Amino acid sequence: MNLVQPITLLICALGGEGGGVLTEWLIEAARVAGHAAQSTSIPGVAQRTGATTYYVEVFPLALTSLQGRRPVFSLSPVPGALDAVVSSELLETVRQVGNGMSSPERTLVISSSARSLTTAERMVPGDGRADAQRLVDVIRAFSREHQVFDMGAMARESGTVVSAVMLGALACSGVLPFAREHFEAAIRGHEDPANPSRATQASLRGFAQAFDAMHQPREHAMRLRQMLDGGDAPAAVAPPLPDTVRSRFPPAVHDLLSLGHARMLDYQDAAYAALYVDRLEQVLQAEREVDPGGVHGFSTTREMARWLALWMAFDDIVRVADLKSRASRSRRVRSEVKAGDADIVKVYEHFKPGVPEFAALLPASLAARLTAWDARREKPWALALKVGSHSVLGMLSLRLLASMRGLRKRGSRFAHEQALIERWLNAVIAGMAEGSWRLGHEIALCGRLIKGYGSTNEHGKRNLLHVIEHLAVAHKSGSSPQARAEAIAAAREAALQEDSGKALDAALVRHGAPPRPVTAQPIRWMKRPPSQARQEPHAHSR
Numbered sequence: 001m002n003l004v005q006p007i008t009l010l011i012c013a014l015g016g017e018g019g020g021v022l023t024e025w026l027i028e029a030a031r032v033a034g035h036a037a038q039s040t041s042i043p044g045v046a047q048r049t050g051a052t053t054y055y056v057e058v059f060p061l062a063l064t065s066l067q068g069r070r071p072v073f074s075l076s077p078v079p080g081a082l083d084a085v086v087s088s089e090l091l092e093t094v095r096q097v098g099n100g101m102s103s104p105e106r107t108l109v110i111s112s113s114a115r116s117l118t119t120a121e122r123m124v125p126g127d128g129r130a131d132a133q134r135l136v137d138v139i140r141a142f143s144r145e146h147q148v149f150d151m152g153a154m155a156r157e158s159g160t161v162v163s164a165v166m167l168g169a170l171a172c173s174g175v176l177p178f179a180r181e182h183f184e185a186a187i188r189g190h191e192d193p194a195n196p197s198r199a200t201q202a203s204l205r206g207f208a209q210a211f212d213a214m215h216q217p218r219e220h221a222m223r224l225r226q227m228l229d230g231g232d233a234p235a236a237v238a239p240p241l242p243d244t245v246r247s248r249f250p251p252a253v254h255d256l257l258s259l260g261h262a263r264m265l266d267y268q269d270a271a272y273a274a275l276y277v278d279r280l281e282q283v284l285q286a287e288r289e290v291d292p293g294g295v296h297g298f299s300t301t302r303e304m305a306r307w308l309a310l311w312m313a314f315d316d317i318v319r320v321a322d323l324k325s326r327a328s329r330s331r332r333v334r335s336e337v338k339a340g341d342a343d344i345v346k347v348y349e350h351f352k353p354g355v356p357e358f359a360a361l362l363p364a365s366l367a368a369r370l371t372a373w374d375a376r377r378e379k380p381w382a383l384a385l386k387v388g389s390h391s392v393l394g395m396l397s398l399r400l401l402a403s404m405r406g407l408r409k410r411g412s413r414f415a416h417e418q419a420l421i422e423r424w425l426n427a428v429i430a431g432m433a434e435g436s437w438r439l440g441h442e443i444a445l446c447g448r449l450i451k452g453y454g455s456t457n458e459h460g461k462r463n464l465l466h467v468i469e470h471l472a473v474a475h476k477s478g479s480s481p482q483a484r485a486e487a488i489a490a491a492r493e494a495a496l497q498e499d500s501g502k503a504l505d506a507a508l509v510r511h512g513a514p515p516r517p518v519t520a521q522p523i524r525w526m527k528r529p530p531s532q533a534r535q536e537p538h539a540h541s542r
Contacts, residue, residue, distance in 0.1 A: 006057040007176060010077050010101055011166070012087035014051050014116055018163030019088075023054040025167055026176075028186035033178045034062040038073040051092045060177055077101060084108045084175045085143075088151055088162045089116050094135045102142045109143040110169045112151035112162065125460070126448060126496030147173070147214065154213070158206035159338060160199075168210030180211065198340070245277055249284060252298045253305060260309030267313040268405060276312055279425055280305055286432035286440065300441045304428065307447025311424075314417055315453045317357045318405050324349055324389060325398035346390045349398070354382040360413035361404065367412035378525075420461055427468045436481030442488040443472055449495055456499075462516065463495045463504060470513035479512070487511035 013019025030037035079100035087093035264273035355374035359367035431440035494507035505515035
């Protein structure tokens, strides 16, 4: 450490994570320890496109040793000249590394392994998440030392925000010439040490947990390996399968099958779960015929178990009401806002259902009449609702709507969805029947195209049906099963690249299939307001 240069720190935090509070704690800790310090901040951007960064400089010598002189601080960080980068989100850490802030010879990087997906990641039709292992590799390559652990989980365990955990990790790193009690005094502020507030107690717990965890390299190595092996969140525990169902499938399918079976029971009823199992068994029989030795590990049946469950449990107003009125959601909301047992939390649910949502629960004839009425309107009808789920009346209304799952099977959308699912299922089985395991497998993977709700969901279904109709059927494509499998894989990946459909249409044409037809959009004629009509200039004849 050069004793004539300030210690430079860059702090990156998302909105609501207390980055400003952390900066104030650092400045206060410097004051308590008798050191000069300065901080500046650059606000982030909305919609998760960047964190707010805080730049802190601390002079390593105490003010008493400077003989009345005052150090000169900088207002902005210099790339490659930082002693430490502390970040609450993994991609934000790599973003700063990409900006040249971290130096392999100088910078200590302390980062949370938690992810908060960016807008760009959420917009990708497929899996747009950045690879966590590659992100950590970048941090490792561009830092002299790095510590990566789940700060968010540690903050939740302590009942505090992530800024307290970041402070504990930084305090233990040895970058700053302060003792532990200086940091703890900064957290307490002017409160009585014998009677701290609940917020201060929670912040001290988070600080202590992070401080102690930094002394345990084995624990950090284990957490890092866990993240590299597949993420921070624990794997979903599969509920037990009934013995009558378990015996019908090989062990390689049991984990996803049990999750899908439990989802069907939660979504509808036992009969719907039995339909899910029957459909999956058809795929298993077809896969066993084309791959009797199980060389591929029954991966087609596994993929169908995943995507079939997601499609069969499509979102509708009944499902939304059910999820929003569950006790587990209330507990999660209270935990996120750090509400105590005596605190009152009010939650308002905003809905705007339109005719399609209501028509989905009606029989086909009534749904068609209602949809036709809505199409004739100048503006589609929608009902804006604000429901307080914390109130008795609001919760009763949500539970009443959630109890209408029996109407779902009689509704027009249920019949429509089941017909589309059967077309996809039959295409998978037909592909296997041609003796091509890969053809059936690629068609099964097309279930990835079905996601989201509303127009996004409809868009994915149209893409899937077009691919099946023009690439999976032999008499239309006129190619071998292997060639059709490659064409379907290329079209599927193109559809998952972007949602405009240009890449998909190009892939379809490249493999001899027609592009998707242009979706008809109604033209709505709007009357000109009389006030505007009077303002128009009139033509005069001579």
